[in-house]
Amino acid sequence: xxxxxxxxxxxxxxxxxGAQEYDPSWQLNPPTTSWPGYHGDYSGRRHSPLTQITPExxxxxxxxxxxxxxxxxxxxxxxxxxNGILYITMPDHVWALDARSGHQLWHYAYPKNSGFHIGxxxxxxxxxWLFYTTPDAHLICLNAKDGTVRWNxxxxxxxxxxxxxxxxxxxxxxxxVGVSGDFDNLTGFLKAIDPETGKTQWRWDxxxxxxxxxxxxxxxxxxxGTYDPDLNLLYWGTGNPTPVLNGKVRPGDDLYTCxxxxxxxxxxxxxWAFQPSPHDTHDWDAVETTVLVDGxxxxxxxxxxxxxxxxxxxxxxxxxxxxxxxxxxYGPVNWATKVDGQGRPVSNPDKEPAPDGRLIAPDEGxxxxxxxxxxxxxxxxxxxxxxxxxxxxxxKPADGSFGWAGADYGVWGKGILEAIDYQTGKIRWTHExxxxxxGAGVLTTESGLLFTGDAMGNVLALDTKxxxxxxxxxxxxPMQSSPITYELDGHQHVVTSSGGVLFxxxxxxxxxxxR
Amino acid sequence: MKIRxxxxxxxxAGLVFFAPGIYAAQAPALPGEAIFVQNCAFCHGRDAGGGExxxxxxxxxxxxxxxxxxxxxxxxxxxxxxxxxxxxKLADQEIxxxxxxxxxxxxxxxxxxxxxRGVEVEDLQTGNVDAGKKYFNGAGKxxxxxxxxxxxxxxxxRYKGLNLEQRLLYPRGSVASIVVTLxxxxxxxxxxxxKDEFNVGMRDTNGWYHSWPVNTVKFTIDAPADAHAELxxxxxxxxxxxxxxxxxxxx
Numbered sequence: 001x002x003x004x005x006x007x008x009x010x011x012x013x014x015x016x017x018g019a020q021e022y023d024p025s026w027q028l029n030p031p032t033t034s035w036p037g038y039h040g041d042y043s044g045r046r047h048s049p050l051t052q053i054t055p056e057x058x059x060x061x062x063x064x065x066x067x068x069x070x071x072x073x074x075x076x077x078x079x080x081x082x083n084g085i086l087y088i089t090m091p092d093h094v095w096a097l098d099a100r101s102g103h104q105l106w107h108y109a110y111p112k113n114s115g116f117h118i119g120x121x122x123x124x125x126x127x128x129w130l131f132y133t134t135p136d137a138h139l140i141c142l143n144a145k146d147g148t149v150r151w152n153x154x155x156x157x158x159x160x161x162x163x164x165x166x167x168x169x170x171x172x173x174x175x176x177v178g179v180s181g182d183f184d185n186l187t188g189f190l191k192a193i194d195p196e197t198g199k200t201q202w203r204w205d206x207x208x209x210x211x212x213x214x215x216x217x218x219x220x221x222x223x224x225g226t227y228d229p230d231l232n233l234l235y236w237g238t239g240n241p242t243p244v245l246n247g248k249v250r251p252g253d254d255l256y257t258c259x260x261x262x263x264x265x266x267x268x269x270x271x272w273a274f275q276p277s278p279h280d281t282h283d284w285d286a287v288e289t290t291v292l293v294d295g296x297x298x299x300x301x302x303x304x305x306x307x308x309x310x311x312x313x314x315x316x317x318x319x320x321x322x323x324x325x326x327x328x329x330y331g332p333v334n335w336a337t338k339v340d341g342q343g344r345p346v347s348n349p350d351k352e353p354a355p356d357g358r359l360i361a362p363d364e365g366x367x368x369x370x371x372x373x374x375x376x377x378x379x380x381x382x383x384x385x386x387x388x389x390x391x392x393x394x395x396k397p398a399d400g401s402f403g404w405a406g407a408d409y410g411v412w413g414k415g416i417l418e419a420i421d422y423q424t425g426k427i428r429w430t431h432e433x434x435x436x437x438x439g440a441g442v443l444t445t446e447s448g449l450l451f452t453g454d455a456m457g458n459v460l461a462l463d464t465k466x467x468x469x470x471x472x473x474x475x476x477x478p479m480q481s482s483p484i485t486y487e488l489d490g491h492q493h494v495v496t497s498s499g500g501v502l503f504x505x506x507x508x509x510x511x512x513x514x515r
Numbered sequence: 516m517k518i519r520x521x522x523x524x525x526x527x528a529g530l531v532f533f534a535p536g537i538y539a540a541q542a543p544a545l546p547g548e549a550i551f552v553q554n555c556a557f558c559h560g561r562d563a564g565g566g567e568x569x570x571x572x573x574x575x576x577x578x579x580x581x582x583x584x585x586x587x588x589x590x591x592x593x594x595x596x597x598x599x600x601x602x603x604k605l606a607d608q609e610i611x612x613x614x615x616x617x618x619x620x621x622x623x624x625x626x627x628x629x630x631x632r633g634v635e636v637e638d639l640q641t642g643n644v645d646a647g648k649k650y651f652n653g654a655g656k657x658x659x660x661x662x663x664x665x666x667x668x669x670x671x672x673r674y675k676g677l678n679l680e681q682r683l684l685y686p687r688g689s690v691a692s693i694v695v696t697l698x699x700x701x702x703x704x705x706x707x708x709x710k711d712e713f714n715v716g717m718r719d720t721n722g723w724y725h726s727w728p729v730n731t732v733k734f735t736i737d738a739p740a741d742a743h744a745e746l747x748x749x750x751x752x753x754x755x756x757x758x759x760x761x762x763x764x765x766x
Contacts, residue, residue: 072603396638412743
């Protein structure tokens with residue numbers, strides 16, 4: 001047994017009730033009374049062992065409380081829940097809430113700044129401290145008790161065009177952070193920060209320094225990765241190359257953009273890399289959650305990594321070495337001529353952006369985007385909010401070779417939930433979510449339920465085995481985050497957001513008492 | 516040779532894109548710039564020339580008609596939910612500042628000769644008129660709904676360039692018709708106003724809104740725009756360019 005698992009057992013044995021300090025090893029197998037990391041646990045499956053809410057009783061689900069941020073922005077974060085306290089974020093804002101009542105414990109407002117305020121995906125925790133990334137690319141360490149600032153360090157130069165939205169990832173004593181920055185030719189990177197001091201422990205660059213001849217820039221690192229403690233490997237998806245739509249000035253595959261990389265979290269050393277979109281010219285970041293699953297594949301037991309990538313393909317890799325097990329589209333795609341021997345789609349040069357336009361499936365937002373998919377172990381289904389769509393892409397020499405370097409326009413799209421059989425890539429069932437697209441994340445639970453949202457603003461509970469609707473509630477505008485769940489006072493809660501409001505759903509006492 | 520050309524292009528583009536941006540040290544920044552960068556630039560580009568999904572505002576008809584935020588303001592405050600643009604809660608002065616910044620970027624963009632993003636009418640002239648007409652009346656089955664003398668008469672005078680191509684590919688905002696049969700057998704005819712998997716809503720011919728749980732009424736929806744979505748999987752890029760060539764003759 002590895003030492004981290006022993007630590008976990010010790011933590012569980014000591015009981016969490018009295019423990020206020022957060023230990024990152026909780027994410028190895030989180031207590032069901034918490035949601036201690038962006039994905040809950042390190043695996044990225046967004047699957048909970050909780051079974052109180054079932055397909056049979058979910059019709060009785062009701063609102064325990066809601067919390068109004070009072071902000072006009074949208075909650076795009078995955079809440080953290082540790083020791084009965086929820087932590088949620090928006091750009092420039094962090095709130096701590098009592099998970100029992102939804103009332104605010106404290107609110108932290110970051111000073112006005114000119115970074116991009118496009119969204120924020122949450123905080124992470126280590127001991128009694130929270131870690132929060134800012135629009136102008138700082139990392140802030142807050143005291144979880146009261147939201148006061150412990151330290152503030154610069155991660156990247158926002159004047160050069162970097163910004164940050166991501167929820168940091170805590171592994172051992174490393175706070176791992178990534179950056180955004182598509183509007184300039186900038187190098188993407190990951191940094192490990194010392195949670196005690198804010199000092200940089202290591203840095204890994206996804207692309208060469210800007211200005212390197214014939215080389216790409218980009219490969220931004222704006223989504224939280226996943227982690228395998230037994231292999232001690234950190235998995236991370238990287239973003240598109242820059243210039244974004246003009247591939248001529250960056251010939252070749254443009255490594256390591258649009259890639260899934262495996263790094264040693266203690267050193268930042270690259271172990272292997274797999275590239276879902278070699279030489280991307282459509283803004284298809286491969287940052288979607290790298291879901292870690294152990295199970296049978298092709299008759300053998302495998303340690304796998306799965307991704308429904310923004311480019312429209314579902315990838316299954318052997319996560320010990322990055323070798324492809326399966327590559328298959330999960331919706332309309334028209335930009336690749338074939339899949340090569342290494343499982344990588346080969347892009348069609350005729351589908352690169354052109355002066356008179358190219359019709360491309362999917363559109364720039366991709367067949368899915370950053371909101372989490374979920375893996376349900378019982379059914380073997382990988383469930384994703386998909387966005388079948390078309391866009392039209394333009395680029396001409398006059399658009400130059402800096403930043404966007406072209407123009408693209410969404411034409412049409414819709415939202416559809418897909419349940420993919422991971423061993424074959426076959427879609428077992430679908431559930432229409434409405435015109436345009438939904439964009440909500442997915443949570444599954446061991447009782448056979450899944451939670452997500454539709455394009456009209458309904459939060460939905462579906463039967464995982466067939467996608468049939470079992471419960472819904474209108475929440476005003478579509479959910480732009482991924483649901484979480486935990487147990488508190490003997491009640492299972494499911495937490496969702498819509499606009500600037502957070503909702504906590506649970507069963508009435510009468511039903512819970514019967515159990 | 517190619518390398519030298521690319522390097523020159525990069526240097527040139529660098530100038531063009533840096534000049535209007537937040538790094539222009541020589542000109543004092545407009546007060547609207549910071550607000551624009553925070554709230555708008557991700558979708559519309561830092562220079563308002565288009566970014567992720569959001570259109571180029573320097574060529575927007577609405578911006579051209581705007582005076583001190585009178586047209587821009589309502590869009591900012593209300594959003595354009597159907598196109599994915601959220602509402603922004605900004606003060607009057609902030610909207611005026613944003614509008615001033617967009618107008619300044621528009622002026623700057625118009626003063627530049629090339630070196631900028633965007634789609635010109637002349638970019639969309641690579642198709643063949645005869646092939647487009649043949650596709651319109653044949654494989655595309657466009658003529659089963661449209662006619663060059665009827666609904667498409669003078670279409671190229673009403674829509675130009677990219678705007679025309681976007682309408683061709685999928686006419687956003689087109690409203691479906693609905694006929695609802697009530698439990699007592701009465702029929703209501705009107706325009707579809709809302710639909711999810713639980714409820715359906717419509718606006719009747721007098722303009723009144725009605726809605727029902729979907730399992731309490733029978734209804735049929737006629738959404739002709741769906742035919743455009745179905746064609747997307749069938750087009751070659753040449754088909755689109757040829758159709759554009761043909762439609763542009765309908766002046």
